[in-house]
Amino acid sequence: MTQSKDSIYARPIGAIEAFKFDDKVAEVFLDMIGRSVPGYQAIIAAIGLLAGRFARPDSVCYDLGCSLGAATFSMLQQIEAPHCRIVAVDNSAAMVSRFRERLQKEVPHANVEIRCADIRDIAIENASVVVLNFTLQFIPPEDRRPFLRKIQEGLLPGGLLILSEKLCFDDPRQQELQTEMHHAFKRAQGYSELEISQKRSALENVLIPETFKTHQSRLLEAGFASAEVWFQYFNFASILALK
Numbered sequence: 001m002t003q004s005k006d007s008i009y010a011r012p013i014g015a016i017e018a019f020k021f022d023d024k025v026a027e028v029f030l031d032m033i034g035r036s037v038p039g040y041q042a043i044i045a046a047i048g049l050l051a052g053r054f055a056r057p058d059s060v061c062y063d064l065g066c067s068l069g070a071a072t073f074s075m076l077q078q079i080e081a082p083h084c085r086i087v088a089v090d091n092s093a094a095m096v097s098r099f100r101e102r103l104q105k106e107v108p109h110a111n112v113e114i115r116c117a118d119i120r121d122i123a124i125e126n127a128s129v130v131v132l133n134f135t136l137q138f139i140p141p142e143d144r145r146p147f148l149r150k151i152q153e154g155l156l157p158g159g160l161l162i163l164s165e166k167l168c169f170d171d172p173r174q175q176e177l178q179t180e181m182h183h184a185f186k187r188a189q190g191y192s193e194l195e196i197s198q199k200r201s202a203l204e205n206v207l208i209p210e211t212f213k214t215h216q217s218r219l220l221e222a223g224f225a226s227a228e229v230w231f232q233y234f235n236f237a238s239i240l241a242l243k
């Protein structure tokens, strides 16, 4: 699989277009997400461990907004439950074709179904684990509540939703500090000021963060028994919601 360094926003761009998960992004995605999301690799490793604990025999683990399948590969390493399969879904054809190629090469007999579809349109059934690893933030806010309700209804009793998101904060000083620290993280990962600011413009109105409180109350309203943060690094957090 081709995996190159992300330099998409390195040169000045006249009119910055809205961020899209197209071929150009898919090609550099591993590098891009690893250098942009503080704690990404730690979260991916933990998703495997959590799936190892929560995956039930004869059930389904969903990886929604799977991109190149990092969470699926991590779950595959840890799941021991018999006849447990993974359904991985993304609506970016560029991501899905690269993921299929890599899965075929690395784990050809894995019980994984990769679908190119909108995650709002698929049925969720018999699920023991659902992963939304930095995906909900790209779903229009008004669609988030019914979508989370569908996930809750598709989970088995005792099932787990892992929800990782970029957060925002009610307090303006926290918002400014955490945003600045995220940018400091990106600079330390080798991104320039220009790359940081151009990507920030491209993500405006595309990636829409919410506060932890908003996530937590909506998860409880959707019928989850509890929802708590298990990981946070600046404005990036991961939540465990238990049915």
Ligand SMILES: Nc1ncnc2c1ncn2[C@@H]1O[C@H](C[S@+](CC[C@H]([NH3+])C(=O)[O-])CC(=O)[O-])[C@@H](O)[C@H]1O
Binding pocket: 021, 033, 064, 065, 066, 067, 068, 069, 070, 071, 089, 090, 091, 092, 095, 117, 118, 119, 120, 132, 133, 134, 135, 138, 139
């Ligand atoms: N409506 C939608 N339907 C299907 N897919 C969607 C939709 N909207 C966005 N996506 C997909 O959600 C993914 C978000 S990236 C997830 C990282 C991955 N989980 C990882 O663990 O590496 C996060 C990020 O780039 O910050 C992209 O591949 C989109 O195509």
Ligand SMILES: O=C(O)C(=O)Cc1ccccc1
Binding pocket: 032, 033, 036, 037, 166, 199, 200, 203, 207
């Ligand atoms: O890069 C950023 O500023 C982010 O918020 C994370 C991200 C990572 C990969 C694609 C889109 C957004």
